[in-house]
Amino acid sequence: MPAVVVSGSGENPEFEGRITVYVTVCVIIAAFGGLMFGYDVGISGGVTSMDDFLKKFFPVVYKKKQHAHENNYCKYDNQSLQLFTSSLYIAALIASFVASKVCSKAGRKPTVQIASIFFLIGVVLTAGGLNIEMIIFGRIFLGFGVGFANQAVPLFLSEIAPTNIRGALNISFQLFITIGILLSNLVNYFTANIHPHGWRISLGIAGIPASMLCVGSILICETPTSLIERHKVEKGRKVLRKIRGVENVDDEFDSIVHACEMARQVKDPFRKLMKPVSRPPLTVGFGNDAALLSSVITGLVNVFSTIISIYLVDKAGRRILLLEACVQMLISQVIIGIILFKGLKATGANLSKGEAIFVVVLVCTFVMGFAWSWGPLGWLIPSETFPLETRSVGFAFAVSTNMLFTFVIAQAFLSMLCKMQAGIFFFFAAWIIIMGVFTWFLLPETKGVPVDSMVDKVWKQHWFWRCFVAEDEFRTDVKVV
Numbered sequence: 001m002p003a004v005v006v007s008g009s010g011e012n013p014e015f016e017g018r019i020t021v022y023v024t025v026c027v028i029i030a031a032f033g034g035l036m037f038g039y040d041v042g043i044s045g046g047v048t049s050m051d052d053f054l055k056k057f058f059p060v061v062y063k064k065k066q067h068a069h070e071n072n073y074c075k076y077d078n079q080s081l082q083l084f085t086s087s088l089y090i091a092a093l094i095a096s097f098v099a100s101k102v103c104s105k106a107g108r109k110p111t112v113q114i115a116s117i118f119f120l121i122g123v124v125l126t127a128g129g130l131n132i133e134m135i136i137f138g139r140i141f142l143g144f145g146v147g148f149a150n151q152a153v154p155l156f157l158s159e160i161a162p163t164n165i166r167g168a169l170n171i172s173f174q175l176f177i178t179i180g181i182l183l184s185n186l187v188n189y190f191t192a193n194i195h196p197h198g199w200r201i202s203l204g205i206a207g208i209p210a211s212m213l214c215v216g217s218i219l220i221c222e223t224p225t226s227l228i229e230r231h232k233v234e235k236g237r238k239v240l241r242k243i244r245g246v247e248n249v250d251d252e253f254d255s256i257v258h259a260c261e262m263a264r265q266v267k268d269p270f271r272k273l274m275k276p277v278s279r280p281p282l283t284v285g286f287g288n289d290a291a292l293l294s295s296v297i298t299g300l301v302n303v304f305s306t307i308i309s310i311y312l313v314d315k316a317g318r319r320i321l322l323l324e325a326c327v328q329m330l331i332s333q334v335i336i337g338i339i340l341f342k343g344l345k346a347t348g349a350n351l352s353k354g355e356a357i358f359v360v361v362l363v364c365t366f367v368m369g370f371a372w373s374w375g376p377l378g379w380l381i382p383s384e385t386f387p388l389e390t391r392s393v394g395f396a397f398a399v400s401t402n403m404l405f406t407f408v409i410a411q412a413f414l415s416m417l418c419k420m421q422a423g424i425f426f427f428f429a430a431w432i433i434i435m436g437v438f439t440w441f442l443l444p445e446t447k448g449v450p451v452d453s454m455v456d457k458v459w460k461q462h463w464f465w466r467c468f469v470a471e472d473e474f475r476t477d478v479k480v481v
Contacts, residue, residue: 018244023161023169025220031176033153034177038178042180047202051065052195052197082412091142091144091147092146092403095118099148100395103151103226107226108159108226118142120211124207147399150379154173155392158384159223159224160221162244171313175376178302182300221239224239225259229388262389297360298363301367305369309377313380317445319444325370325372328366329369333426337429
């Protein structure tokens, strides 16, 4: 029996359809873009701690690491080493704006295909790296892939998903990110003792998911919204029938056509995005073996917690997950900071085995909270809140902002850790408080609301953001009978 897809609210349109095998396959293939992102993020931390890698590319860091009285907080403080990690994010930031244009003009599917090509080039350059310039250029190409994939995949998932499970399907992107991080930690754990080319194996294995994404991107469909937006109306109707598994898609089809007609009236989406009327969704859019083993443990926690998010996001809603996680993450950060402040000095004294285990538990608690809230919802909420006319460019701002702050943290974190030591945990705890206050007062609930009904159902109803939403600047939602 087909499962009728409903929005979850009697005031929202109900579109007929069922969860088809084809949609499931498309979701899995597209989500491999997330797996590549997660693998590239996770692999760098383990590789940059491998002695063979450091000796070849960063001998100064290697010597500092081997020093008899190394500083517990400063042994990896090196700007070039941090650039190896952070170059990916600045490249992704720049690429996201180009990807936004490609996404709008060529479609979501070609954007994913371009991402896979960038990934493959990046893997070849990093795994086969002969000098520091080569591996950094490789990381830049991987960053281009991340920028294109992170722009296209969440939009793709939001546009093909039935409304009542949009959150769960979209979070599959974050789930694959966490799986990628876990896999990278496992790979690093086993290759750390393969000399002298264990690091090449770690970087080269990224070619497997990159190849799967490249081949799989040929099989996925283009989204009905993208097709109709680019005047391929009947093809859009045909694809909509295919992904919904029913013949009667008139209500949803009419809603998409109406949204596309309104979008075409906006000639300059960047200028529209800067107007007060776009501020609500835009603000939402703007987070040694023992060490490697602890990374594997936290990676497992990350994956399973993201699965919990898939189950809860369309039942409990977005806000409750974010607020609960703020409390959980804040407590974890503060306690870790206190333990390290008292027990881990720059030189000499180290944590006892019991304290170290407790810190790992607290880190897992932090990761757990982040993984079922801010991690996945940071991609889901921006992908579902923009109206079609500013959706691609608006999401580009969300992706680029994410990459900008990730770049800043990746480039500065080791230096901050060296200077602030345990105080860095209190620094981030303060930001968690700001995040919680923002969510409580300014973030509306979007659970169960169709993507193209966000303006009337969400922003015009919010106590603060409705001040920026003028009646005559937005379309009136299609009424489905």
